[in-house]
Amino acid sequence: MSTPNYSLYLVTDQSMCEARGRSVTEVVSLAVAGGVTCIQIREKDGNAREFLHQVLDVCAIVPDDVTVIVNDRIDVFLAARTLGASVDGVHIGQEDFPASVVRQLIGPAAIMGVSASTPEEITQAESDGADYIGIGVVHSTDTKLDAPSPLGVTGTSKAAHFASIPAVAIGGIKANDMSALRAGGLSGAAVVSAICLAEDPTAAAQELLQEWSRQ
Ligand SMILES: Cc1ncc(COP(=O)(O)OP(=O)(O)O)c(N)n1
Ligand SMILES: Cc1ncsc1CCOP(=O)(O)O
Numbered sequence: 001m002s003t004p005n006y007s008l009y010l011v012t013d014q015s016m017c018e019a020r021g022r023s024v025t026e027v028v029s030l031a032v033a034g035g036v037t038c039i040q041i042r043e044k045d046g047n048a049r050e051f052l053h054q055v056l057d058v059c060a061i062v063p064d065d066v067t068v069i070v071n072d073r074i075d076v077f078l079a080a081r082t083l084g085a086s087v088d089g090v091h092i093g094q095e096d097f098p099a100s101v102v103r104q105l106i107g108p109a110a111i112m113g114v115s116a117s118t119p120e121e122i123t124q125a126e127s128d129g130a131d132y133i134g135i136g137v138v139h140s141t142d143t144k145l146d147a148p149s150p151l152g153v154t155g156t157s158k159a160a161h162f163a164s165i166p167a168v169a170i171g172g173i174k175a176n177d178m179s180a181l182r183a184g185g186l187s188g189a190a191v192v193s194a195i196c197l198a199e200d201p202t203a204a205a206q207e208l209l210q211e212w213s214r215q
């Protein structure tokens with residue numbers, strides 16, 4: 001596994017991909033061509049076996065230097081690893097299994113991302129062995145119905161400064177937020193709809209990355 005680069009972090013959503021007539025794997029492939037650096041497979045519906053196959057399919061087409069993370073499902077991550085997939089880690093939130101337990105289940109080398117936006121949550125995530133934190137939401141979003149109140153770019157950047165590990169922003173992020181998030185100290189920006197619902201996921205990823213790199 002190469003050092004993770006969280007700059008442009010795609011979180012997948014099968015129903016959004018299908019709304020554009022594509023599979024998750026097709027969107028991932030197009031997004032990787034546009035420069036996505038990290039991919040989280042997130043599926044809130046569907047059964048364990050379908051989710052596992054989605055993870056295996058994505059791992060099979062993603063280059064080694066792109067990090068692959070499984071959302072929520074430690075069992076799916078472990079099953080994919082058992083089958084030899086090059087999956088790198090998991091992302092868990094405040095209502096998932098405790099991060100300290102997850103760290104023991106996945107071992108010391110796997111990546112563990114934890115959603116944490118308050119100083120208390122960030123301190124806890126770090127002492128539980130998180131490799132990065134997900135902070136948000138930046139803006140309101142229709143993608144996650146139980147999302148917390150928006151922090152804005154300024155609030156997100158303030159939260160990131162509490163962290164001594166990389167912080168990735170999430171929630172309603174569009175290309176015009178990227179430059180300010182980077183300047184605010186974020187290590188990356190995670191998006192769902194900006195790529196999964198894009199007419200051209202490659203062009204969308206290129207634009208997001210170009211804005212991330214803008215001074
Ligand atoms: C990078 C990143 N940050 C935050 C989240 C949200 O995780 P969680 O709070 O567990 O919510 P669900 O994604 O499980 O609905 C994330 N997935 N990724
Ligand atoms: C998974 C998740 N966690 C917090 S907001 C969110 C969804 C973000 O989706 P979008 O980029 O479409 O606003």
Ligand SMILES: [Mg+2]
Pocket residue numbers: 071072091092093096
């Ligand atoms: Mg979760």
